Each structure stands twice: as structure tokens, then as C-alpha cells.
Amino acid sequence: MIRPEWDWSLSDLASVPKNGRKVFSCFSCGGGSTMGYKLAGYEILGNVEIDPQMMALYKRNQDPKYPFQMPIQDFKNIPNEQLPAELFDLDILDGSPPCSVFSTSGKREKKWGKEHHFREGQAKQKLDDLFFDFLDVVEKLRPRIVVAENVRGMIIGLAKGYVSLVAKRFREMGYEPQLFRLNSATMGVPQKRERIFFIARRKDLELSDLALEFKERPTLYKEIRSGRGRPLEPNTRTYKRWLKRRPIDTSFGDITERVEGKVSNFNSILVHNDRVPNTVASNSCFIRYDEPHYISDSDIIRIQTFPKDYDFLDADVQYVCGMSVPPVMMKNIAQEIYKQWLYNLPA
Incomplete structure (x- = not known):
């Protein structure tokens, strides 16, 4: 018998109790993370996405209030007064910066610091810079919490130095980061998908460490x-x-x-x-x-x-699916963030 987590419809989101918290998504692709937050009761204000095809999918399925189809570098340079005021009162800024150069397949170190096409037809970018472009957006919008997903290869070998630089930047901006290595197979997702998540809270909120431990039965x-x-x-x-x-x-x-x-x-x-x-x-x-x-x-x-x-x-x-965070994986994380952190914070 199919469990509800695997056999749900977008129309089901209308019956999910809302928690009153707001999220904005960067590098959104087709909206895997977005749908996870919605399943957990959050309101998604909009997104930033460079790929026209992915943005078309996002608009079709997510109906964002504030969609920005552009490179993250262009978004971060928009004058603050030209952005919606709601974006400066976010509970969560979400992002999955493309970092295929850290994948454990191929000659990854030789790709670092070089420009690549993330996808054919797009401008060449230094993919290992995109995480820091995302952090520039964090500094611009100052959300209460930041969630950034990436490949497991970021914590292997020489890439650990990159992770240290990311954590240092978070702290310089007034955030306390935590790094989690999670496997979706323990989170109600029928897939062995290991990913790392930087989850950072603003220091002035004086929140204790987040605890994430998932032990759901693996699905065959x-x-x-x-x-x-x-x-x-x-x-x-x-x-x-x-x-x-x-x-x-x-x-x-x-x-x-x-x-x-x-x-x-x-x-x-x-x-x-x-x-x-x-x-x-x-x-x-x-x-x-x-x-x-x-x-x-x-x-x-x-x-x-x-x-x-x-x-x-x-x-x-x-x-589309391969480029996305499994919605149920993000739902589990988002629920814990709400229960442990946001529930007791004033809106």
C-alpha cells in the first residue's frame, strides 16, 4: 500500500495547517524544497532561478508571489528599496547552490576555480563561487534562519577547507551555523540520497542548537x-x-x-x-x-x-527530479526547525 508521503497531490496542500512562517527560495529549480516547506505549513513568498525552463515549471506548479528569473549575482545587486519589504522579514532563506564541482564523481579538484556551464545555454559561472553569492543574499536580507543544501562531496578531502570558509562567513555575518549530513532513506523518502545541510540561525535570536535525528524505516x-x-x-x-x-x-x-x-x-x-x-x-x-x-x-x-x-x-x-531536493526530505527538516526554533519566536 502506498503511504501518503509518496502518493500526494498539489491540491493536498490546501488542507495543510499553516504555521504563519515565511520562506524565500534561491536556486529553486522546479520547487522540490518549496513543496517540502509547503507540506510543513510554511508560506513561500517566491524564488530566484536562472533557468527559464525551471522557472516556467516553478511558476506553473508553485504560483510564486515574487519570482525573480535571473542569476543570483543580479538578484543580490538589486537595490534594497526595489525589493518587496516582505523579503526583509523572512523566517527562512532557502537555497541549494549548484556545486557539481564538489561531486565525488570525476576529477573534481581540477574543476575548482574555473568557469563552467551549469547547464547548456546558460552563462558560464564559477560554480564554487555560487555558495558565497548566496551568502551575500543572506547578508542582504538578514533572515532569521538559513537552510542551504548541497552534495556530500563538500565534506570530503580538500573540500573541507571550503566548508570552513562557508562557516567562517556565516559567523562573520552574525549567524551560528550547524552542518548536518542526512540520508533521505531515514526520512520517509524511498531513496538513498545523502546530502549536507548548512542550517544557521541569527545569533541575536539566542537559539540553542538544532537537533536532527531521523530513523524512519527504509522503503524498498x-x-x-x-x-x-x-x-x-x-x-x-x-x-x-x-x-x-x-x-x-x-x-x-x-x-x-x-x-x-x-x-x-x-x-x-x-x-x-x-x-x-x-x-x-x-x-x-x-x-x-x-x-x-x-x-x-x-x-x-x-x-x-x-x-x-x-x-x-x-x-x-x-x-527535474534529479535536480531537486525531495519534498518529503525538506518537510521533515522544516518541521523540526519550526518545532525547535520558530514556534517560540515572535512572528
Whole structure:
């Protein structure tokens, strides 16, 4: 039986009790975080998003009061008097600065400090600078609380120095940051998705440390499986590799390492019925272990805990979901922030 967290609709948000607290989202993509805050009872005032396609999705599904389609660098330079007054009275400023240069896949250190296209068609940017552009917005708007999500690779190896610089900047601006490493599989999300969250509170609020500990039972793929994706073509190398799979294999990389003596197709994941699905990434392939088919779009939507009536317009479902924070993951965090911090603060 499908649990409500995986099988919800945008229309359900109308029945969620409101807590009177306000959020603004940066690097919002299609609104994964936004929907999480809404599920927790918050009001979302608007967003900043550079990608026209993502902004179209956000407007279609989130109906923001104050949408800003522009680079974060342009937003932070808007004169204060030209911004809505509500943005200077935020309970939470949310953001997921794109930092693919810290991903544990590829030669990440060689990418640091260089300009890259985050997505084809956009201006080149130094992706490792975007977090500090976001912090400039924090300094500008002075929200009570800041929530910033990012990849696990930020706390591995040399990137730890970058994390130290982020924490130092928070403190210089009058915030006390905490760093959490969370796995969505322990938070009611049918997906192993490890992410780090900087959660910082303004020092003048004199709040104690936030405690986040989630222990929900992991959800197996067979519990949310539905529909069927496109089949593997019988004459392809992918299909021939799939035929050589073994129960211990988690990806096609395991197959090629055993059979061909090299790791390839590392982005092609084997999805087992009795295991928790891997992280939904925008560029990975999910293939069912027990049949030569990709998983379905409805699988991806459920794995990411997106609403079943989300309108993807002409966008690729996996791309949008892979670029987003699972709404139920953010809902859990937002609920704890309200219970431990905001509930006792004057609005």
C-alpha cells in the first residue's frame, strides 16, 4: 500500500495547517524544497532561478508571489528599496547552490576555480563561487534562519577547507551555523540520497542548537514500483551486459568490471525490488534488475516524493527530479526547525 508521503497531490496542500512562517527560495529549480516547506505549513513568498525552463515549471506548479528569473549575482545587486519589504522579514532563506564541482564523481579538484556551464545555454559561472553569492543574499536580507543544501562531496578531502570558509562567513555575518549530513532513506523518502545541510540561525535570536535525528524505516523499491519504462533494445551492448548481471551487482559498472575487466557505464544503476533505490540524479539511468526495462516516470516521481499531479510541461521528469531536493526530505527538516526554533519566536 502506498503511504501518503509518496502518493500526494498539489491540491493536498490546501488542507495543510499553516504555521504563519515565511520562506524565500534561491536556486529553486522546479520547487522540490518549496513543496517540502509547503507540506510543513510554511508560506513561500517566491524564488530566484536562472533557468527559464525551471522557472516556467516553478511558476506553473508553485504560483510564486515574487519570482525573480535571473542569476543570483543580479538578484543580490538589486537595490534594497526595489525589493518587496516582505523579503526583509523572512523566517527562512532557502537555497541549494549548484556545486557539481564538489561531486565525488570525476576529477573534481581540477574543476575548482574555473568557469563552467551549469547547464547548456546558460552563462558560464564559477560554480564554487555560487555558495558565497548566496551568502551575500543572506547578508542582504538578514533572515532569521538559513537552510542551504548541497552534495556530500563538500565534506570530503580538500573540500573541507571550503566548508570552513562557508562557516567562517556565516559567523562573520552574525549567524551560528550547524552542518548536518542526512540520508533521505531515514526520512520517509524511498531513496538513498545523502546530502549536507548548512542550517544557521541569527545569533541575536539566542537559539540553542538544532537537533536532527531521523530513523524512519527504509522503503524498498517494490513498495513504490509502478508502471514500466522503455525496454532495453535486444541488440544493444546495454542489453547484453544486463543479461550477465548477478544478484550482488548494483550497477553496470559492477558487471563490466567482472566481465570486461574495466568499470564503465557507472551511471547505469540496477534497481532491485528488495533494496532502497539509489540517488535520483539528472544524468543517471535506472534499469530494473528483474526485467530489461528502465524504471517508469511514475517510479521516479515516487522515489523523489514529487506530487503525482506535478506538471512537468515539456521537461524531462528525471532531470527535474534529479535536480531537486525531495519534498518529503525538506518537510521533515522544516518541521523540526519550526518545532525547535520558530514556534517560540515572535512572528
